[in-house]
Amino acid sequence: MMNGVTNPANRAVLLLSCPDVRGIVAEVSHFIFAYNGNILYSDQHTDSETDTFFMRVEWDLEGFRIARDRIRAAFEPIAEKFSMDWRIEFSAHIPRIAIFVSRLDHCLYDLLLRAREGELPCEIVMIVSNHDALAPVAQYFGVPFHVVPVGAGTKDAAEAGALELLREQGIDLVILARYMQVLGDAFVREFRNRIINIHHSFLPAFVGAKPYHQAFERGVKIIGATSHYVTPELDQGPIIEQDVVRISHRDAVSDLVRKGKNLEKIVLSRAVRLHLEYRILIFGNKTVVFG
């Protein structure tokens, strides 16, 4: 109740998936009600092909009768009963972000400005790059900037160094904001489901390098951008968000690049926001997004 006056910094979000049986909603909502929680949002979905049930519940912790650090333990029996794959997140924890960039600055500026305006509930802890080109941007926004050069034969060492940085700083999410390098398997495994990339095409069309050139060659009438979680296979991870814009024969590749930049920024920031608000459940190679 009184959603409008609750404290956004004092909420819990339960995300779960499990085989679909009767009574899940009843039990979960009773759990929250029994301890005096107020459900703010509740969404559910059933995948009818696999009879899998998905749920996201967000509730106000004001007056909740279990201390935050004991909530997970209290919920454990219900999770076991229904064989849930689950997690509970708290808005009191501000997610810590690392942004990886190369030389293009449009997505970086966009993320930094949105974070500063409060659109993205997170702390941008560091910017990592294989160049120093964007160091001045980091400096202007007061974010530490780390150059991790990636050369022939040094990629593994470079990624190991980057990983060490991320561990030290307790990074929750890595954003590849037009980072032009492919991450190695070790990196991807350690940050499984916690690396978001923006690919400048409407996937699965135009996988790989130079998608705007590919789109121009094929003569499509619409181009797109796709934000997805990174998996070891290039551009094959679960899609979070996509959007498109119309083009015509008058548009040269440079026009596609220009029009695409708008898309890239919007699609990436939407995906990051959905992730930070714990609205995404990954299911096989797909996502359930409770918008």
Added chain:
Amino acid sequence: MMNGVTNPANRAVLLLSCPDVRGIVAEVSHFIFAYNGNILYSDQHTDSETDTFFMRVEWDLEGFRIARDRIRAAFEPIAEKFSMDWRIEFSAHIPRIAIFVSRLDHCLYDLLLRAREGELPCEIVMIVSNHDALAPVAQYFGVPFHVVPVGAGTKDAAEAGALELLREQGIDLVILARYMQVLGDAFVREFRNRIINIHHSFLPAFVGAKPYHQAFERGVKIIGATSHYVTPELDQGPIIEQDVVRISHRDAVSDLVRKGKNLEKIVLSRAVRLHLEYRILIFGNKTVVFG
């Protein structure tokens, strides 16, 4: 559970709104679970300005331990406890539709074809018109066609006659498919929240007559269509669905009409489908649409 194999013809939908307090979701979901119902979809929303809670729950009646005709009575105590404005609908009842038209046939064909293909779960019981121009369409689809001429001084009588027809046939929903007449208050009151109109503009822009001409005059770069419930004030009712299409200086009024027809059909059929699936809650002059 087993959403994929449930019988769509044996479901119940509960729609409710009430002051937002703790425990509503828990109590409603427990009610369904206690009688062995399987929740297929559940959506909720809280309007933070007025602290009003909205909920839509759809469940499978297979194995439900209360007979269909006693479910409403069984739920009554919960509704009273939370001061709910509520209703329960059953998919076993096929909504009975009357479509009102004048001379334009594109929305009429669209609705008839979608109904026949199973996109719209309803029975189109009659077509009512102030002209006989579209009688052959009705005949082709095997739907009774009624001409109710609307002339100077005969409008009240005409509408009374139409109302009588609707009552006789137990009509649940009236669709104004580019019906070029304004309905009187008596008619609108009797079918309150059960008349859906398509207006060929992006409301609230271009209320009233000839919106494409108005749009052309104003020089907008995008035109739209709006489907809404009819209230006594012209084009002011709760909006259900809208969509738009881009235009340019090259488009004459006739091009706007042509481009707009696509919108009108799509927007109207989406709105009708949402209504027929009981996905719309009306709240003041707005709608909550659980899509």
Added chain:
Amino acid sequence: MMNGVTNPANRAVLLLSCPDVRGIVAEVSHFIFAYNGNILYSDQHTDSETDTFFMRVEWDLEGFRIARDRIRAAFEPIAEKFSMDWRIEFSAHIPRIAIFVSRLDHCLYDLLLRAREGELPCEIVMIVSNHDALAPVAQYFGVPFHVVPVGAGTKDAAEAGALELLREQGIDLVILARYMQVLGDAFVREFRNRIINIHHSFLPAFVGAKPYHQAFERGVKIIGATSHYVTPELDQGPIIEQDVVRISHRDAVSDLVRKGKNLEKIVLSRAVRLHLEYRILIFGNKTVVFG
């Protein structure tokens, strides 16, 4: 001049492409002016990669000082001077259309209704199908319906028979309105650049069979439809028009099919209209569309 009162049935359209040199526009517009023609629309485009110039000019033949059947000969010297690939079309000729269908009727109804309403300047001369399922639709609209069964081992003969029909009737354009067969090379060659197909995906994503299933499997957030000229390689021909619609995890394959139908109809009819108005120039495997 006086575009608004010119006779749409008395116009000429010149479509040309040639190496880009100085003076083409001047010479072409002088040709039309010198014989007292009034240019109604003129569009041009230069492909900067190949220095190829494209132009479309539409003019009013009222008062034009060359008889219609001698215009091509009169223009020939200019075409030769600039090494043009060119053609002149006259609105007095109503294009003759054959629509190929299988069992799905939504695109067929859409084309028939638009043609009847005057949105598509053409005559639908015949409907060809490998089934008799849609014969009643043809009958309702008064269009001859031909069943050309396609079975194992009979495909070549069937297509030869269909070709014979098209030749007899002087068919200008073949529309594959969800025709579920792949046409053979002989057919495609004879109607080169005169067969328009609608593919139910956002090409080049999801080439081939069951694109909605492919889209569902990949977990995309947007689906599309693509209209293109048919070439011997499946789904690889020059793209004329595309459009998209948003989907979510809530949409089953059947919802994709339903949402996609709207797209298919709109994208196909737009492409057909562009073709019928002689607005498309094919260039390699791409199109220049003067919209």
Added chain:
Amino acid sequence: MMNGVTNPANRAVLLLSCPDVRGIVAEVSHFIFAYNGNILYSDQHTDSETDTFFMRVEWDLEGFRIARDRIRAAFEPIAEKFSMDWRIEFSAHIPRIAIFVSRLDHCLYDLLLRAREGELPCEIVMIVSNHDALAPVAQYFGVPFHVVPVGAGTKDAAEAGALELLREQGIDLVILARYMQVLGDAFVREFRNRIINIHHSFLPAFVGAKPYHQAFERGVKIIGATSHYVTPELDQGPIIEQDVVRISHRDAVSDLVRKGKNLEKIVLSRAVRLHLEYRILIFGNKTVVFG
């Protein structure tokens, strides 16, 4: 010819409108050809209601046989012959821009970044504000920042001061980038057709203050943004560009503000780019945009 290798800094653009008669295109294109110009783009439009002809021609000045400062005089006789309203612009002149802001920075950042990346062919000469809140942004980008306080009774003097600044610096275009003040008539008259505003609604819906609040109250399902030339009547000027985004009942006013920001940036920058490339002709209260 050889559009791809021409020098973008050495082009001319002719914009004209006049009564529609035979021979305009022929004469204009002959003028350019006769002096050895190469037409790069040519667009035309006829308004059929008023028989008014519009044309935009862009040509390469490399090898053109008239010096730039004598081209206008050379064209004058043709302009007189057809009673043209016309102007010729040269890409060698870099338009000088003043951006007016209040406290919101998203459009300002967007314009500054796009200008720096070369998307907007202009020089941003100054930023003018009624607050000093955004001075640090100006400093970061190295653009002079002027505070012109607007208080009760000081508005006329403030605007006179601002006008003086604009005159001194030879400003070509004023951009109101969410400038929250209404400009006086004297200002608007002096910069007639040279002030571009972004209004945060889909005009003509929601004119005036707090359009996102108005949209929320009305319960629309789509919101928009509109860029237009400023005229003395608030939000009534010729529309240059519009775009929209879908919303739902879940979106609070703050969500509309957030979603709308993306639109505002994109729509404003598109309009500015169209203006800077001399693609807009104003016709009554409408625009012809040669995109």
